[in-house]
Amino acid sequence: KNQVEQSPQSLIILEGKNCTLQCNYTVSPFSNLRWYKQDTGRGPVSLTIMTFSENTKSNGRYTATLDADTKQSSLHITASQLSDSASYICVVSLFRGSTLGRLYFGRGTQLTVWP
Amino acid sequence: GAGVSQSPSNKVTEKGKDVELRCDPISGHTALYWYRQSLGQGLEFLIYFQGNSAPDKSGLPSDRFSAERTGGSVSTLTIQRTQQEDSAVYLCASSLGTSGRGPYEQYFGPGTRLTVT
Numbered sequence: 001k002n003q004v005e006q007s008p009q010s011l012i013i014l015e016g017k018n019c020t021l022q023c024n025y026t027v028s029p030f031s032n033l034r035w036y037k038q039d040t041g042r043g044p045v046s047l048t049i050m051t052f053s054e055n056t057k058s059n060g061r062y063t064a065t066l067d068a069d070t071k072q073s074s075l076h077i078t079a080s081q082l083s084d085s086a087s088y089i090c091v092v093s094l095f096r097g098s099t100l101g102r103l104y105f106g107r108g109t110q111l112t113v114w115p
Numbered sequence: 116g117a118g119v120s121q122s123p124s125n126k127v128t129e130k131g132k133d134v135e136l137r138c139d140p141i142s143g144h145t146a147l148y149w150y151r152q153s154l155g156q157g158l159e160f161l162i163y164f165q166g167n168s169a170p171d172k173s174g175l176p177s178d179r180f181s182a183e184r185t186g187g188s189v190s191t192l193t194i195q196r197t198q199q200e201d202s203a204v205y206l207c208a209s210s211l212g213t214s215g216r217g218p219y220e221q222y223f224g225p226g227t228r229l230t231v232t
Contacts, residue, residue: 043119043206043223044158089158102171103148107157 002027004092006106014114017080021109023073023090031095035064035075038087038108047075047088080113087111117141119224121207127230128197136192136227140209147190148210148221149182153203161205164190165212197231204228 004025013019025033032051036044048057048064050073056065061084063076077084087108094102120139128134140147149161160174164184175181179198184190194201204226210219 041225043208043225045223046220049220091158102173103160105150105158105160 002092002094002102002104004090004104004106006088006090006109008109009107010110010112012112012114013080015080015082018076018078019080019111021075021077021088021090021111023075023106025071025073025090025092025104025106027071027092027094027104029095030068030071031093033064033066033073033093034091035062035073036089036091038089040086044089077111080111082113082115085111085113119207119209119222121205121224121227123227124225125228125230127232130199130231131196133193133195134197134229136194136205136207136229138190138192138207138209138224140188140190140207141222142188143211144209144222145187145212146210146219146221147184148208149190149192150206150208151176151203152206152226158206161192194229197229199231202229202231 007022034049035047037047038044047059047062050057050066052068061078066073087110089108090106092104122137146165148163151159162169162172162182166187167184179195182192206226208221208223210221212219
């Protein structure tokens with residue numbers, strides 16, 4: 001069964017601290033993995049997209065890693081800011097040749113940054 | 116340029132009524148996606164369009180749900196005989212494509228909050 005599991009479900013950190021969010025998936029065959037940030041009441045915004053051949057990708061203070069062998073990904077946030085408070089969603093795409101495969105979403109990690 | 120827009124932003128309807136949700140993708144984006152986000156749940160893929168065709172409808176939860184796209188632009192998601200469990204935020208996204216050099220980044224609209232009473 002194709003699934004995406006994220007941990008922790010929620011996380012509270014102090015402003016300026018670092019944190020790491022985890023994503024484990026069983027989606028196979030795998031095409032790509034995305035991390036999204038979703039502010040309350042808004043649509044998700046893409047942070048990173050990685051294919052199976054990529055191990056790491058950065059976007060400012062966000063760094064995503066991917067281990068396609070163990071089917072694990074992490075999102076590391078450095079020097080957190082109050083505006084980082086949001087839900088972070090891991091999305092895995094099923095491989096269907098050259099076209100888009102079905103997307104599987106994790107339930108997200110709710111991050112709260114306190115001053 | 117303008118992002119993805121959705122209308123209405125909120126919709127309250129009575130159980131058993133039909134509803135239509137609209138999505139206007141970013142101009143030039145050939146791919147369009149519909150998702151559903153129930154309270155406390157993750158995003159659920161419903162359907163996507165490449166141009167006007169829908170290669171994957173497997174995410175539609177029942178035959179009460181249908182979607183169409185005309186002119187490679189605007190899409191409507193129709194829910195017939197709404198049920199209370201249909202209450203959710205329905206999100207639309209668009210991207211430049213789905214094939215070739217991808218993966219293509221998806222840009223999400225603000226969503227339509229549907230409440231079935």
